[in-house]
Amino acid sequence: MKSQVIKFFACPVCKGSLLSDSSDGGIETGILKCSGCGRDYPVIRGIPRLLPDSLLKILASQIPDDFKGFDFAFPLAKRTSLSDFETEDFLKKQHATMNAFAYEWNEFTELTPEFCENEYTRTLAPLSPDIVKGKTVLEAGTGVGFFLDRMNSHGASLLFGMNLGLDVETAKKRTSRWDNITIVQGDIFHLPFKPDFNFVISHGVVHHLPDPEMGFKSLLTALKPGGEVFIWVYGKDPAVPFIELIRKVLHRLPKPAANAFSIPCALPLLFFKWVYLGLHALKQERLADMVPYKQYAVRNFREMHCTIMDKLFVPVVNYYEEADLRPWFEKAALKNIKISGRDGNSWSCYGIKSA
Numbered sequence: 001m002k003s004q005v006i007k008f009f010a011c012p013v014c015k016g017s018l019l020s021d022s023s024d025g026g027i028e029t030g031i032l033k034c035s036g037c038g039r040d041y042p043v044i045r046g047i048p049r050l051l052p053d054s055l056l057k058i059l060a061s062q063i064p065d066d067f068k069g070f071d072f073a074f075p076l077a078k079r080t081s082l083s084d085f086e087t088e089d090f091l092k093k094q095h096a097t098m099n100a101f102a103y104e105w106n107e108f109t110e111l112t113p114e115f116c117e118n119e120y121t122r123t124l125a126p127l128s129p130d131i132v133k134g135k136t137v138l139e140a141g142t143g144v145g146f147f148l149d150r151m152n153s154h155g156a157s158l159l160f161g162m163n164l165g166l167d168v169e170t171a172k173k174r175t176s177r178w179d180n181i182t183i184v185q186g187d188i189f190h191l192p193f194k195p196d197f198n199f200v201i202s203h204g205v206v207h208h209l210p211d212p213e214m215g216f217k218s219l220l221t222a223l224k225p226g227g228e229v230f231i232w233v234y235g236k237d238p239a240v241p242f243i244e245l246i247r248k249v250l251h252r253l254p255k256p257a258a259n260a261f262s263i264p265c266a267l268p269l270l271f272f273k274w275v276y277l278g279l280h281a282l283k284q285e286r287l288a289d290m291v292p293y294k295q296y297a298v299r300n301f302r303e304m305h306c307t308i309m310d311k312l313f314v315p316v317v318n319y320y321e322e323a324d325l326r327p328w329f330e331k332a333a334l335k336n337i338k339i340s341g342r343d344g345n346s347w348s349c350y351g352i353k354s355a
């Protein structure tokens with residue numbers, strides 16, 4: 001992590017500025033100290049772990065060896081465990097979400113370049129994929145970080161990607177060749193950033209939060225006046241009740257079992273892909289257009305398998321109508337609101353924070 005980016009960080013608990021005693025160009029292992037409340041946060045493998053007390057304690061139990069070397073001036077034991085809004089149930093969901101995605105993105109690390117560019121441009125449409133040009137961007141919930149590398153190649157100047165759990169390790173490895181990308185472990189509900197961003201994006205994340213609207217509001221706190229927010233979330237489609245019925249059972253399975261079970265669940269997507277491509281080969285474009293889930297035809301089987309993991313094996317999934325989402329943007333007094341349907345089963349939503 002480059003020392004120059006520390007000025008963008010804020011304490012996830014009190015929003016104070018973070019300071020480092022390292023004066024060199026990069027920090028691989030170290031401590032960032034809050035100038036407000038005195039809490040300190042470790043940097044491990046070049047990733048600042050800017051989590052609130054409750055989640056930092058969970059992280060310390062997941063990677064105890066990495067925490068051994070840290071001499072905390074503000075010891076873990078002294079940290080209060082929950083914030084005002086964090087009930088035990090809320091924290092339980094956060095913990096389960098942290099683990100589900102850490103497993104998913106340490107398992108599905110590679111996505112084809114064609115899939116990544118296609119997903120990025122189709123998601124942002126009708127906005128230009130170059131909308132990020134010259135901007136300081138935060139991606140909240142970056143997964144393996146493929147939107148970060150797409151936004152980088154579309155001209156963003158400085159990028160930060162954040163994940164809740166240990167999927168940060170994959171995102172870090174995947175993006176470490178770019179100097180202008182920083183990976184942070186943090187929580188949307190305790191956003192560890194100052195309001196310094198021109199563009200905040202969250203793709204496929206808000207619908208997995210225990211309180212999605214509160215999470216959305218929290219994202220806005222990282223924006224400068226006049227900054228833009230973009231989220232992509234799942235929409236309601238006729239298959240949702242069926243998918244939810246299966247998910248409520250399957251997400252309790254141990255992760256390797258869920259992984260194996262999602263292979264047969266992905267087979268229908270492969271079948272529809274073949275039908276779609278077959279109809280195209282026969283020049284039956286109108287029929288091809290009617291094939292369900294044709295949007296997955298650009299994906300290989302591994303990417304379909306990963307899509308199924310994302311829908312069936314995570315603890316929280318919400319599905320929206322446009323009428324659910326528009327009030328979030330209006331209540332926040334955002335301007336130029338654009339909510340566009342994608343593939344009949346999701347929503348791309350955009351707005352600008354008042355100057």
Ligand SMILES: C[S@@+](CC[C@H](N)C(=O)[O-])C[C@H]1O[C@@H](n2cnc3c(N)ncnc32)[C@H](O)[C@@H]1O
Binds near residue numbers: 310
């Ligand atoms: C479905 S993945 C989407 C990843 C990526 N945006 C993509 O489209 O491939 C959801 C991501 O959100 C992150 N996430 C979930 N809850 C979060 C929270 N409260 N704060 C920060 N990140 C969170 C997870 O770590 C995971 O990487």
